[in-house]
Amino acid sequence: MSTNLTRNFSIIAHIDHGKTTLSDRLLEYTNTISDRQKQDQLLDAMDLEREKGITIKSHPVTMHYRAKDGKTYKLNLLDTPGHVDFSYEVSRSLAACEGAILIVDAAQGVEAQTLANMHLAMDQGLTIVPVINKIDLPSANLPGVYRQLEDVVCIPREEAIKASAKTGVGIEDILEAIVTRMPPPRESEDNLLRALVFDSVYDAYRGVVSYVRVVSGQVKRGMRVRLFATDETYEVKEVGVFTPKMQRTDTLETGDVGYIIANMKSAADVKIGDTYTDTANPCKEPLAGFKEIHPMVFSGIYPVDSSDFEALKAAMAKLQINDAAFTYSAESSIALGFGFRCGFLGLLHMEIIQERLRREFNMDVISTYPSVIYEVTRTDGEEMLVDNPSILPEPQEIQEIREPLVRVFIMIPGDYIGDVMQLILEKRGAVEHTETIDDTRVMITGTLPLAEILVDFNDKLKSMTRGYGSMDYEHAGYRAANLIKMDMMIAGEPVDAFSMIVHRDKAESRGRELATKLKDVIPKQLFTVAIQACIGGKIIARESISAMRKNVTAKCYGGDVTRKRKLLEKQKEGKKRMKAIGRVNIPQEAFIRVLKSGD
Numbered sequence: 001m002s003t004n005l006t007r008n009f010s011i012i013a014h015i016d017h018g019k020t021t022l023s024d025r026l027l028e029y030t031n032t033i034s035d036r037q038k039q040d041q042l043l044d045a046m047d048l049e050r051e052k053g054i055t056i057k058s059h060p061v062t063m064h065y066r067a068k069d070g071k072t073y074k075l076n077l078l079d080t081p082g083h084v085d086f087s088y089e090v091s092r093s094l095a096a097c098e099g100a101i102l103i104v105d106a107a108q109g110v111e112a113q114t115l116a117n118m119h120l121a122m123d124q125g126l127t128i129v130p131v132i133n134k135i136d137l138p139s140a141n142l143p144g145v146y147r148q149l150e151d152v153v154c155i156p157r158e159e160a161i162k163a164s165a166k167t168g169v170g171i172e173d174i175l176e177a178i179v180t181r182m183p184p185p186r187e188s189e190d191n192l193l194r195a196l197v198f199d200s201v202y203d204a205y206r207g208v209v210s211y212v213r214v215v216s217g218q219v220k221r222g223m224r225v226r227l228f229a230t231d232e233t234y235e236v237k238e239v240g241v242f243t244p245k246m247q248r249t250d251t252l253e254t255g256d257v258g259y260i261i262a263n264m265k266s267a268a269d270v271k272i273g274d275t276y277t278d279t280a281n282p283c284k285e286p287l288a289g290f291k292e293i294h295p296m297v298f299s300g301i302y303p304v305d306s307s308d309f310e311a312l313k314a315a316m317a318k319l320q321i322n323d324a325a326f327t328y329s330a331e332s333s334i335a336l337g338f339g340f341r342c343g344f345l346g347l348l349h350m351e352i353i354q355e356r357l358r359r360e361f362n363m364d365v366i367s368t369y370p371s372v373i374y375e376v377t378r379t380d381g382e383e384m385l386v387d388n389p390s391i392l393p394e395p396q397e398i399q400e401i402r403e404p405l406v407r408v409f410i411m412i413p414g415d416y417i418g419d420v421m422q423l424i425l426e427k428r429g430a431v432e433h434t435e436t437i438d439d440t441r442v443m444i445t446g447t448l449p450l451a452e453i454l455v456d457f458n459d460k461l462k463s464m465t466r467g468y469g470s471m472d473y474e475h476a477g478y479r480a481a482n483l484i485k486m487d488m489m490i491a492g493e494p495v496d497a498f499s500m501i502v503h504r505d506k507a508e509s510r511g512r513e514l515a516t517k518l519k520d521v522i523p524k525q526l527f528t529v530a531i532q533a534c535i536g537g538k539i540i541a542r543e544s545i546s547a548m549r550k551n552v553t554a555k556c557y558g559g560d561v562t563r564k565r566k567l568l569e570k571q572k573e574g575k576k577r578m579k580a581i582g583r584v585n586i587p588q589e590a591f592i593r594v595l596k597s598g599d
């Protein structure tokens, strides 16, 4: 079957530039969805996605469009997750397309994420159709956006289509551009089955559903197929397309986008980016570009109440069924008890999982400092990956530690350029170049260690630019750095929850900050308690909590009995949740306050 009448494309955009609204318009124009379906909101996102203004996963959709040339085309719209944490999934979705619509808001212009997503699309060699959306807005600034397109993303202004997803202007032009500018899927010579898995979801009734793009050959029900990464074979139970509802079909052919259901148990059985082939007549090689997906950011997650451990474990298993990128394994901490070491794709992914644990599973959890994954070469030549300070070898056994870097795109009002450059330097980063976007904004491109943007970089950027700054990042490899493990000792005992891997130059200030914080939250004991930050046994910062006076109620003046009783009760309550670190009793709240306050 010829693929000449098929087009596969994605829409890429910065948050709020109108991706969802434009997708809905395209579906309406091609009569893909009825008015009633529209009410149900096509892209059935989780609440959290809505709140955070991001789309993580949604279905691809097949539309039929009768073009001006009189032919009816099959258009497959593949949704891409909007955030760079999911850039791996974005690039898989893009790999299943030949073209991408790049939306730019006519009033906001090019933003940090426009650029990050555009890079991904260009890396895949896609044909890009630029669309300037929201031209109905009085604040639309067409000349400005044209200039940005030309200067910043190197797209000639003549190529841009003016549109309003709100009023419907330009929708037909966009559909025509998809048909005329984007190439049809290429056909292969051997016609052996190669189906690229670009996403997978777990459905409670049907099990694992793989979203595929058939690059060559055909797949149908009853066939036995093999996945390359796991070398497992399965019987195909069902194939179909998205209309947008899943609709069963007889076959999926070259160029088609649809789904395969086989007898799989968990989302982890199928890896995004892998290739299905026919066991009876297999292709020799999988499609290019399959990479095992690896978490980039790690954190310990512990139940606040230790009796919730089993419930937390069950919640994590449920989350993982649908999210193969999220990893967890049991760990224990002297300070926090039993919990889990969890791996995430990035910061947003981490936030989403923590938030879902709280909201959907009602879990009260505490997370340790996020950590990145370090590459370590030991003096005996062995290579290891370290995602937890507790497994870092002793300094004398380490030849080199390498840390992950990110390339950041930061868009800010020009007035703040000095402050933001200073912030980048403070965070051990380097500015690569700055570019003027329009009369008021500049874009800074730079490289920073991932560890330095983990906690407060974005908050600092927002507050120093009064909320106008935006940033996005992409991973940019590893680099050797002078990193060391810093431990916190309380009354001579190391407290594992506060250990961290830091840059040598920052160890002292981090140690001092943390010691001061701990001093504020740890109650007085019967003896003086030393709080020390150490590197390999050497103390680099120190605070001490003076011993308390024996009578805890002494400071209550007069004979105020109620106050006295209250204080005693509070103490009793506090005792229940104390963690004994050596001779010192530390209330759990102290850990929570220090770990939650961010640092």
Ligand SMILES: Nc1nc2c(ncn2[C@@H]2O[C@H](COP(=O)(O)OP(=O)(O)OP(=O)(O)O)[C@@H](O)[C@H]2O)c(=O)[nH]1
Residues within 6 Å of the ligand: 013, 014, 015, 016, 017, 018, 019, 020, 021, 022, 053, 054, 055, 082, 133, 134, 135, 136, 137, 163, 164, 165, 166, 167
């Ligand atoms: N005036 C005007 N508003 C628009 C237009 N297109 C979208 N909007 C509005 O812009 C806001 C964001 O649109 P969405 O379609 O949700 O944007 P998005 O890019 O899908 O956002 P995320 O899914 O959150 O990344 C909504 O309030 C829309 O109603 C347009 O052409 N004109």
